[in-house]
Amino acid sequence: MEQGVDSLCTELRYRKGSKPIREGKFMNIDFAMNARSYGFVAYTVKTAEELRAALRDSLKQTAPTLIDIKVAPKSMTHGYDSWWNVGVTDNPHSEKSEKARENRRKMLDKARKY
16 A cells, blocks of 8 residues: 555545645544444543543443544554554545555455454
């Protein structure tokens, strides 16, 4: 995969018109609130202790559960040896989109099944 492409796929930024502006401001999306609107139990955590508490409480839940972990933009560690399953179009209109779709399929094959 082209260097830097994977980090752009998980950034939600404002844009103008039909072209994305990678330098645009980050969107402040409340994923926990969105999950609750679908019937999930949801937590928003900003500290390690909040995460531990959310994990403990989530084990008691019987409904689908989401933990929204707030981190500073651009603070992910390179080489963290994991993969985010971010959806891509099944109807690519560019070579870049086609490569992203192929890479996602390969990674899904390697992903651990729960």
